[in-house]
Amino acid sequence: MKIDIILAGVGGQGILSIASIIGYAAVKKGLYLKQAEVHGMSQRGGDVQSNFRLADYPIASDLIPKGKADLIISVEPMEALRYLPWLSKDGMLITNDQPFININNYPDESVLKAELDKLPRKVVINADQVAKDLGSVRSANMVILGAASPFINMDFSALENAVSEVFARKGEEVVNVNLACLQAGREFAEKNK
Amino acid sequence: MAKQLFLGDEAIAQAALDAGLSGVYAYPGTPSTEITEYIQHSKQAANGNVHREWASNEKTALEAAIGMSYAGKRAMACMKHVGLNVAADPFMNVAITGANGGLVILVADDPSMHSSQDEQDSRFFAKFAFIPVFEPSNQQEAYDMTYEAFDYSEKYRIPVMIRITTRLAHSRAGVEQRPARPQNEINLHPNKKQFILLPALARKYYNELLDKQIPMEAESENSKYNKFIEGKDKSLGIITSGIAYNYLMENYVETTCPYPVLKINQYPLPVKMITKLVDECDSVLVLEEGYPLIEEQLRGLLNRGGNIKGRLDGTISRVGELNPNMVGSALGIKQEEGSPIPEIVAPRPPALCVACPHIDSYIALNEAMVEHGEGKVFADIGCYTLGALPPYNAIYSTVDMGASITMAKGAADAGLRPTVGVIGDSTFTHSGITSLLDCVWDKTPVTIMILDNSTTGMTGGQDSHAFGKIETICLGLGVEKEHIRIIKPLKNRHAENVQVIKEELAYEGVSVIIPTRECIQTLNKRVREKSK
Secondary structure: OEEEEEEEEEOOOOHHHHHHHHHHHHHHOOOEEEEEOOOOHHHOOOEEEEEEEEEOOOOOOOOOOOOOEEEEEEOOHHHHHHOHHHEEEEEEEEEEOOOOOOOOOOOOHHHHHHHHHOOOOEEEEOHHHHHHHOOOHHHHHHHHHHHHHHHOOOOHHHHHHHHHHHOHHHOHHHHHHHHHHHHHHHHHHHHHO | OOOEEEEHHHHHHHHHHHOOEEEEEEOOOOOOHHHHHHHHHOHHHHHOOOEOOOOOOHHHHHHHHHHHHHOOOEEEEEEEHHHHHHOHHHHHHHHHHOOOOOEEEEEEEOOOOOOOOOOOOHHHHHHHHOOOEEOOOOHHHHHHHHHHHHHHHHHHOOOEEEEEEHHHHOEEEEEOOOOOOOOOOOOOOOOOOOOOOOHHHHHHHHHHHHHHHHHHHHHHHHOOOOEEEOOOOOOEEEEEEOOHHHHHHHOOOOOOOOOOEEEEOEEOOOHHHHHHHHHHOOEEEEEEOOOOHHHHHHHOOOOOOOEEEOOOOOOOOOOOOOOHHHHHHHOOOOOOOOOOOOOOOOOOOOOOOOOOHHHHHHHHHHHHHHHHOOOOEEOOOOHHHHHHOOOOOOOOEOOOOOHHHHHHHHHHHOOOOOOEEEEEHHHHHHHOHHHHHHHHHHOOOEEEEEEEOOOEOOOOOEOOOOOOOHHHHHHHHOOOHHHEEEEOOOHHHHHHHHHHHHHHHOOOOEEEEEEEOOOHHHHHHHHHHHHO
16 A cells, blocks of 8 residues: 655645644554655745655655656645646545735636646645634645545544644644544545545 | 654754764754754753754854864764855864764755755765765664764764755654663863874874774775665666665665665765676666765766766766656656646745745835945845845845855945845854954945844744844944944835935945844744744
8 A cells, every 4th residue: 555645835834734644643553654845945935845655665765756646635726736747647636726826927717727627536625715614714724634535545533633633732622623624624525526 | 662753854863862962053054954953842852951052153063062072972063065164164174183972963965955055965075074974865764873873983083974965854754763872971082182183283183084994984884774785687786875775766666676786875985895886787877866976986087997877977967856757767767747737837936924024124225226226235045035036136146154244345345336235133143243344344335234033034933143132243343333223124114214224325334234123934923822
C-alpha cells in the first residue's frame, strides 16, 4: 500500500495542519511516512506545497515523482492546478473553490472553473462557506481534509482521533468545531465524488 | 522507544541533545532555523540548562561554540550555507587548533535557492578546511550521524561538519531515538598552548591536521554510512552523495538497480571504495545534491581518466536541486508525467504581508526618491528584499547581510547622490554596525533606513538583538543626534515621513532614519496568544 499526496495552497493557509493530522494518524498506524514542506521566503504569500508520502514499506524519496501522485489536496483552486504534472492518470483532485487573490493577473472565475471542470476525477467544494456555517472560518482546511478522507486509505476514526489529539491543547471547543468541519467535508465528498 | 515524527532539522536537534550537548549557537537562516528553535522549546534542554539563545551572527555563534568546546563541553553551531561565509574565519582556523569537547558545525545548504541568494555547496568549505563531513541521506541518518559526530570530534580532536540540504531539513519522517548521554564536565586541554595560533605553533598544528587525514580516510572506508552495493551490470557504476541516493532508489521501487552503487555519506572521500567502482565499471554516473565535488575530482582537469557522467557533461543539470525525475532521465528510464499546468495558472511570488510596516516605508521612500531617479537604494537580506518586486521596484541591490550600508557608502564615495541603505533591525545587529561605523568615520553622505520591526521576520519571528537599542547604538557609533530620525511607518503619517526622508537625503553627512512598527506577523501572534 502507498499513497502519495501533493498538498497545495498559499503561504499561511494552513496546509501544514492538514499534513500534521494525516501524519499523526499514519504514525499511530505504524506506516512509513515522508513529508517535505516549504519554509522560509515562499511562506510570505507565495505558492506553497507539501509532498506527503505514506506507505507500508520504507519510502525512498522525499519528493513525489511526476505523474505519481494519487491525490492533490488544495485549499485554493488555482494552486490545485499548478501541480497537475504530478497527478497520476487516475489520480483525484480535491480542492476548495474559493480563490485567494493576492496577485494582479489572477485568472477569471469562469476560466478557472472551466479548467477544473476538465478534470475527470475531482471534488470541488466551497470549504470557506462550510467552515463559516459551522462557526470557524479558520477551519476550512479541515473541511478540505474531510473531503479528501474517503480517498485516503485510512479509517475515518483514525483521522478524527488525530484531529482531537493535534488540537487538544487549543481546548475542547476548537477540537469540536474542527471535527464538525472534517465530518461535513467528508459528507460532501461522499455525495459529490 | 516509539518513532518520533521529526523534520530533518528536528532530528539533528534531538540527536545533539541526546549526545550530551551543552550549547547550541546560531543565527536564524532558512533552512537551518528549526534546529535551534527545537532546542529552545525542548524540556530536555531546559532541564540540562543547555545554552540556546540566538547569537548576533554566525561568526559570533561559531566562536562561542568553539569556546565551549575548548572548555571541554559539547557544542554545536548551526547556520545556513551563506552563514558559513560569515563564520569562515573561525571555521578555517578551528580546524587547525582542533576541538576539545565535541564540536559540530551544522550547515544547511539551499540548492535551487528556495530562500537564498546562492546555492554554494558547503562540502567545498569542509575540504578547504580539511575537516570531515557527515552528509545524511535521511532523517534517521541525520539523527544517528549527529549523535555520533560528537564522539568522532572528540576522538580526532577535530570539528565535524554535518551538511544537509533544504529537502532533508524541511522534510519529516519517523526517527528512532537513542538513550541520552550526560553532558561533559569542564575539562581543559592538557596542552595549554593547543589553541594559540601563533605562527610557530600554527605551523605545527597545521601539519598535525594534515596527518589526521589518513586515519579519517580510513574511518570513511569502514564507515557504515558509506556503502558499496553490488550490481551485475558493470556497464555503469553510480556514485551518490547525501540524499541523491533516495532519488536513485525511487526509480527502482518495483525493480532492483542493476548497476553497482557507491552511496557516500561520510568524508574525507573513501578513495579505495571509489577506486573499486571505477575499476569495475565501464562508465560512472555521479549524483550529487549540490556542486559536482566528487565528479570534479574524479574527472580532473583533463578528464583523461575515463567516462565520468554527471553535472559537468550535462547528463544532470549543472544547477539546482535534484529530484527523482532528473535522476531517472539520466539513467534512461522513461518518466511519466500528469497533464501540463494550464496556461491560466499565474506565478504567485512571495510578497510583503498585508499591513506590513515595510510597505509604508517603501511607499514613502519611493516618493521621496522620485526626483532622484532609480539605482540609488541599496538593500539587504530580509523580508524587505521583497521591495525589489512590483509594485515597489524600490531597490537596486541585495547581496549579503549588512551590505546595504557599505554599498550605499561605496556608491557615495564614487560620487552618486543621494544614496540610501535599507536594512532591517536584526540584519543591522548581525553585521551592519561596523558598516555604519565606516560611514561615520569617513563622514560619508549616506541615508540609512533601519526598518525596525522588532524581530527577525523572514525566518519566522525570532527575537532581535537590536530590540530597543537601535537609536542608542547609532548614537554610540557617532551618528549626530539631530540626524537620527524615528518615524512611524503608517499610511496616515505618509506625508510627514516623506518630508523626513527628503530632509535627510539633502544632508551631506550620515543620516539614520528608523521606521519603527512591529512586524504584523509577530503582532498577530502576540494578540492570538494573549486572547487564549
